[in-house]
Amino acid sequence: MRTTATLAEAYQAVVCDLDGVVRRGTRAVAHAVDALTALGVPVVYATNNASLTPADVAAQLVGLGLAVSADDVVTSSQAGAAFLGERLAPGSVVLAVGGRGVADALREVHLTVAESASDGELVAVLQGYGPLVTATDLAEAAYAVQAGALWVATNADRTLPTHRGVAPGNGALVEAVSFATGTRPVAVGKPAPALYDLSMARLGCGREDTLAIGDRLDTDILGAMAAGVDSLWVLTGVDDLRSFARAPDRPLPTYASVDLRALSLPPQVAVKDGSAWSCNGVAVTVDPVTGTVVITGRSGPASDVVERDSVLACAFRALAEARDGSGSSPAGLDALDRAAAALTSELA
Incomplete structure (x- = not known):
């Protein structure tokens, strides 16, 4: 601590x-x-999120009010390109699937960018998220993988949070190619x-x-x-x-x-206190069998951020202990879900 x-x-x-x-x-x-x-x-x-370049991301963050430059941003496209750059000869041809951040990252490590599985002596595929990725793009990736190209995914996040809700992420697109090819990529994110x-x-x-x-x-x-x-x-x-x-x-x-x-x-750190986890006078106990939750030491509604974080510090530790002790039986998972739902309502 x-x-x-x-x-x-x-x-x-x-x-x-x-x-x-x-x-x-x-x-x-x-x-x-x-x-x-x-x-x-x-x-x-x-x-x-591999869709944009570091400069693009930095510009967006500046627009939100942060003082950020491209050097302050690292993307999974860069991680994927670095992975390939360590394994391929300079100038090797790689199919880029995703936003322009994917292609730019490949060029940064001196690899040649292809847009089709039939372009040149293709040796690898780097697949990342892009809002304009099409079924044709996924098909080209599948063709390249089936032909023996090394397949690297920038990340496998199946969802992407947006201001409108949760959208499909790169992992969902990777699954489409995997279903078509019967293979799995190396995921570097x-x-x-x-x-x-x-x-x-x-x-x-x-x-x-x-x-x-x-x-x-x-x-x-x-x-x-x-x-x-x-x-x-x-x-x-x-x-x-x-x-x-x-x-x-x-x-x-x-x-x-x-x-x-x-x-x-x-730092809000919970410590074990008998059967409970405690932090700043707040204590949380979770029964892994029944899912019953007991919270003591609360001073009122969870409006104060310190108190809410104190409850949360105890809650996730108590849930982790119950999770580790209950196994993966349906009854155990249901009990954990009831406990987590009760704790969530305390933080609302």
Whole structure:
């Protein structure tokens, strides 16, 4: 446990996810811009969204009110291109599927970009998300893979949070190609550690001094665990306590918060106290058999961000303990779901 005046002060650098953390579509997430602007440590914005170039992403973030340059952005397209650049000779022909961020990343590592499976001596496919990806693009990827091309996916996120709701992500498009070819790609984005490794290299910071921030358990949090860095899970995007309770691979963030205001607050860390988990006088107990939740120490409605984060710090630890102890039986999962639903209502 790190005891500092604020969570941000416990680290020398931050690797921050974008979609669901900083923005939803074209809109800023509440409190995100102010919280990130106030940070006294460098930030790299690491995104699994491969559709845009770092310069494009930086321009969007500037439009939201953040002071960001292209050097502050690392994309999964860059991670995928770096993976291929280490394995292919300069000038090798690679099919780019996705937004222009995919093609630009390939050119950065001196690879030749193809738009069709029949272009030149094609040796690989880099598939990333793009809002204008068509069935024809997916077919070209399938043809190339069937012909023996090395297939790399920038990421496998099946969904993408937007200001209108949740849309299909690159993982959904990858599944279409996989169904057609009967094969699976190498996925380099989160939860693989490559994107975090690139970000830390950009920051010049070690694992123990880096904090990763994300909203998705299956990418951001599992990726941070794979990379060996501490993580802050925020509830402003895709996942909530109910998805946490049922999440495969048992993701476990270091911290959790309702939003990014946690960065300017003391670290909220729950400790085991008998059968309960406690933080700042709040205690939470979850019965893994019945799903019953007991919360004590609350001073009133969950309007104060410190108290809400204290409840959340206890809640996710109690759910994790119950999750680890209940196994994956239907009855156990149902009990966990009831407990998570009750805890979610406390944070509403």
